[in-house]
Amino acid sequence: MTSPFRMDQSWDFPVPPGELWNVLSRTQDYRTWFSWLRSIDASDGLAQGATARCVIGPPVPYLLRVTIRVVALVPGRTIATEVDGDLRGPARLEIEEVEAGSRARLVWALTVSRPVLQVAARLARPLMQRGHDWCVDTGVAQFRRKAIAPEPRGT
Template sequence: MLLRSDRSFRFDRPRAEMWDAFTEVGRYRRWWPWLADFDGTSFAEGERWSCEVSPPLPYRLTFSVTLTEVVPTEFVRAEVDGDIEGWAELSAVDAPGKVAAEAPAAEAPGCELRLRSALSPHNPVLKVVTLSARPVARFGHDWVLDSGVRQFRRHLSG
């Protein structure tokens, strides 16, 4: 059973600044406490990271992420394998927004991050959970995405 995601997130920071922050892999575990284990050292094409994620469900996911394409400040594509498998990609585009406190035509620097993914369980137990309780699997997936964005925003404002 495939879990697909296609989400966009607006940030009031310039794209290059967002990219620089997002690629600080040494900080991931501080930002994201649900990332129980992570061995990434750099954000570069060909890098392979081992990850363990602990959503608010009675299981943990262990998987690897291989960065297969990286275009700095614009795009990253990754292949995922382990308890879950599939692909994910993140793109960044300039998306200036209006600044209410300034003149009507003034625009603030900003960007939009778009996350697309198609992931499916590979672990036999997760396959059963996903097939028999799809809403539970969707909840866990969405919780990680929503929490991740909220915690990343907190890091940016801190």
């Protein structure tokens, strides 16, 4: 088995935690926010026990199919999930109030499970890491621009 792809990163957003949570709860909008999200079925929404099935298309020559199950949820504060499929492992999002609005911390340790991806993770780890980092960086930028952007002001 290959070592996990780990992440522990935080970002600040200029909205209060309740508003950030409300935006994150709009799972039906995820596909329009994230260009790398090829498909998503999150009909259960953001709730305890909810499951989302996703196809992720990083800028590398493969697609990832995952199922994400919410295992613990404190509305407005935390979401703990278990990821299964081409990637496996725990992931969680923590939200806290900061002076400028909210801080979102995303933590995960995900291993690849498909044999061809395990080989790729051993032989081309830097390429896979770049794909991972691109999805995260692009996703945060797109979320800021498309989901959190301030409403246009009237004149």
